[in-house]
Amino acid sequence: MSTSGDRHLGPDPAGLLPSAAAGDGHVTVVAEPAFAATFAGQALLRMLVDLLARQFSVLERVELDVPRLPAISRATGAVAGEDLETALLRVGSAAGGSEISVTRAGSTAEHVIFVGPGSPSRAGALSTISAVANSWLATISDDPVAAQVDLDELPFGPHLAAAIASDRLFRGLHGVGVTGTSHIELLAAPELAIIRERLSGFRLPPCYVIGLGAVGAAFLLTLGATGIPATVVGLDPDDSDTTSRNRLLSMGYEQVGIPKPQLAAVLVKGTELDFYPNEVAWPAYYGDPDRRRPKYLAAQEAKYRYEWVISAVDKNLHRRNIANILPLHVLSGATNGFVAQAAYMAMVGDCECLACNHPVPSFDLDATRDGLASVGAEERVAQLRAMGASDADVVAIETYLDDPACGAIGEATLRRLGVDGGVDWAVGFVSAASGALLAAQFVRAAILGAESGTSVGAERRLIFWGTPELIDSLARRRTSCPVCGDVERQQAFATRWDGL
Ligand SMILES: [Zn+2]
Incomplete structure (x- = not known):
């Protein structure tokens, strides 16, 4: 049995998937020619094919029915001269590897995802989903969708549409029929007018992306496709593994065991992002003499x-x-089962800080050791696996349980797994939605000002329950927060950012 789909198989945390998918689903992506010629159409298709080709042990085959058209490289990552179909086949095959075949469409189709407005030119024998988007809008329905004019050529709406269409198929193959229309609007009309006016020649402020896993990579993929220039310092100490395949968009099927910053650097190559990869965790970054970042940030980092x-x-x-470390502005992307989130967080303003509602779990070594020792060998291995233990971790921990006096490595491993927590359920389209929302929020906040992120509610969630919709809510600052609720930390923050 392959481990590629491990993270999205089995019960999700909210218990929304009543049964396992059959595992051999077929889907045909059909592109409407006029829409497929546009930036929005190609950005949608590129993300959709990538996400479908990562539904391991749910889908077996992805087929493409797309017209012969030149590929737009900013939308698809196509190399010079590549046509759209070739670019999409390459993206899909890299993601699906030997487990999900991505080919040109045959004559029959079980499930169809029709990308474009109007009545689908082909229907699936079992289901038909329509998806249309423009820069800031996404509409997905089981009915035909009207065309949307696109003036900005940005990937936010298209990437969200791809995630929502991918979800409909995923849940459908689990026997959960999703009906109705999801209509996602990322901006209010007055905001859109101001952003449109300022986009030309705009450069984003330099940012630090901490975590280059599923959400971080999706953020970079969407941000890179905007074509807006930015300097990005990226940090992550981890390597890809086989269970990353289902959602790490920077990773091809064969790219196992590669540092995530390296994969991210390849992902954004050729875009307007000036990317600095660092294979370290956040607290280690600012003490690392070899850290990579542009020289002009050195004076700021010194403070x-x-x-x-x-x-x-x-x-x-x-x-x-x-x-x-008291950053001035934080945008936080996260997923929890079927919920994608992007939130603005800061020490001041109508929002929370990143420490307000994220308690650090405590870990009791003795209790964990006693618990593991009290069950049989098979159950113990299952529990360790659920904590995220590798083969080598299991051996080290067994040695420690046999004789605590000579199992220092096992003890350290158990502490690490205990603090980090278990392996969470995660699926590619939720991470992709979080990354796309995060990129949209960054561009919006950078142009309209950080306070714009709190004007409609600091937290944005796309919830893949029922018919997915975007929900904005006001965050609650916690008065007992150890960071923003602490007077000394507040003073340190005011001093650090004085004059800005
Ligand atoms: Zn706080």
Whole structure:
């Protein structure tokens, strides 16, 4: 049995998937010619094919029915001279590897995802989903969708549409029929007018992306496709593994065991992002003499001034570490089962900080050791696996349980797994949605001002329950927060950012 789909197989945390998918689903992506010729159409198709080709042990085959058209490289990552179909086949095959075949369409189709407005030119024997988007809008429905004019050629709406269409198929193959229309609007009309006016010649402020896993990579893919120039310092100490395949968009199927910063650097190559990869965790970064970043940030870093931080870490301990360095602005991307989130967080304003509602779990070594020792060998291995233990970790921990006096490595391993927590359920389209929302929020906040992120509610969530919709909510600052609720930390923050 392949491990590629491990993270999205089995029960999700909210218990939304009543049964396992059959595992041999076929889908045909059909592109409407006029829409497929546009930036929005190609950005949607590129993300959709990538996400479908990562539904391991759910889908077996992805087929493409797309017209012969030149590929737009900013939308698809196509190399010079590549046509759209070739570019999409390459993206899909790299993701699906030997497990999901991505080919040109045959004559029959079980499930169809029709990318474009109007009545689908082909229907699936079992289901038909329509998806249309423009820069800031996404509409997905089981009915035909009207065309949307696109003036900005940005990937936010298209990438969200791809994630939502991918979800409909995924849940459908699990026997959960999703009906109705998802209509996602990322900007209010007055905001759109101002952003449109300022986009030309705009450069984003430099940012630090902390965590280059599924959410961080999706953020970079979407941000890179905007064509807006920016300097990005990226950090992550981890390597890809086989269970990353289902959602790490920077990773091809065969690219196992490669540092995530290296994969991210390849992902954004050829875009307007000036990317600096660092194979370290956040607290180690600012003490690392070999850290990579542009020279002009050195003076700010010497004062511990990190103006824009994109948090794409998945553990509360790491979130706390980011909050502790008192960044001026934080945008936090996260997933929880079927919920994608992008939130603005700061020490001041109508929002929370990254430490407010992210308690750091405590770990009791003795209790964990006694618990593991009290069950049979098979159950113990299952429990360790659920904590995220590798083969080598299991051996080290067994040695430690046999004789605590000579199992220092096993003890350290158990502490690490205990603090980091278990392996969470995760699926590619939720991470992709979080990354796309995060990139949209960054561009919006950089142009309209950080306070714009709190004007409609600091937290944005796309919830893949029922018919997915975007929900904005006001965050609650916690008065007992160890960072923003602490008077000394507030003073340190005011001093650090004085004059800005
Ligand atoms: Zn706080």
